[in-house]
Amino acid sequence: MYNGLMPxxxxxxxxxxxDLVGAARLFQALSDETRLAVLEMLRDGERCVCELQDALDxxxxxxxxxxxxxxxxxxxxxxxEGRWSHYSLVPDTLGVAHDMVRALATETSGRRGxxxxxxxxxxxx
Amino acid sequence: MYNGLMPxxxxxxxxxxxDLVGAARLFQALSDETRLAVLEMLRDGERCVCELQDALDxxxxxxxxxxxxxxxxxxxxxxxEGRWSHYSLVPDTLGVAHDMVRALATETSGRRGxxxxxxxxxxxx
DNA sequence: CAAATACATCAACGTTTCTTGATGAGGAGA
DNA sequence: TCTCCTCATCAAGAAACGTTGATGTATTTG
Numbered sequence: 001m002y003n004g005l006m007p008x009x010x011x012x013x014x015x016x017x018x019d020l021v022g023a024a025r026l027f028q029a030l031s032d033e034t035r036l037a038v039l040e041m042l043r044d045g046e047r048c049v050c051e052l053q054d055a056l057d058x059x060x061x062x063x064x065x066x067x068x069x070x071x072x073x074x075x076x077x078x079x080x081e082g083r084w085s086h087y088s089l090v091p092d093t094l095g096v097a098h099d100m101v102r103a104l105a106t107e108t109s110g111r112r113g114x115x116x117x118x119x120x121x122x123x124x125x
Numbered sequence: 126m127y128n129g130l131m132p133x134x135x136x137x138x139x140x141x142x143x144d145l146v147g148a149a150r151l152f153q154a155l156s157d158e159t160r161l162a163v164l165e166m167l168r169d170g171e172r173c174v175c176e177l178q179d180a181l182d183x184x185x186x187x188x189x190x191x192x193x194x195x196x197x198x199x200x201x202x203x204x205x206e207g208r209w210s211h212y213s214l215v216p217d218t219l220g221v222a223h224d225m226v227r228a229l230a231t232e233t234s235g236r237r238g239x240x241x242x243x244x245x246x247x248x249x250x
Numbered sequence: 251c252a253a254a255t256a257c258a259t260c261a262a263c264g265t266t267t268c269t270t271g272a273t274g275a276g277g278a279g280a
Numbered sequence: 281t282c283t284c285c286t287c288a289t290c291a292a293g294a295a296a297c298g299t300t301g302a303t304g305t306a307t308t309t310g
Binding site for chain 2: 033037039045091095098102
């Protein structure tokens, strides 16, 4: 039911209210070049850490840090096999991010309805 | 020509290479709750700072800071009129962000081709 | 002109994020 | 078992980020 766009206890409907906290967290995870490079590599399929390490020329602990961030954001998952960790994309989460951006890019109804927001002041008339 | 997905001097084609630096910058701008709230308000149309200030209950200088970040990311523009600044969305930039997320969510060709990346080591066979 | 309004900018500070190098845990092979 | 390999985690420091309160600037109003 929860789709990353509205909190579990959201108001009835309205014009697609965004889960700001969740969105901020997700975009935060996407806001680093190294992490984006990882995601881009994973587009092509599962990769073990050592492959990412070589391809991105990143120190092991640095990469591990970023993989953890991505994992905690739900953007990737890992599968352990022997002594290797294989990381892969979680397409659903990227889908949620996609919807979030679209939601922002989509205008609401028509012009705004001025629902009694401004109380004092004489701004913008 | 430059669409935010490939650097100006990008390689011929390939499977939609992402501009990592630009993408990271853009997502960074989107990674704050207050800024997302601003963008969400602007979905509804142009707003002056004082309106945003009231609606978001944010200190003036705080809001000003975030508006600047959004503006530098190209997500909003401002229009001065008398002593008011009216901010509005730049839909194109949100469109670019949208494409970036889609690019990440889209698999490349088929399985990976193993183009001689790993030289030493015995990982993942 | 003086006062008030709308907003930007700045410096200082606390917080978060990122990097680095060291240590540790578990698996695989000699 | 001893050693090597892959990877995670930790602590310390550096850098980036966000908040606050003060000050500055332009504009309008009295």
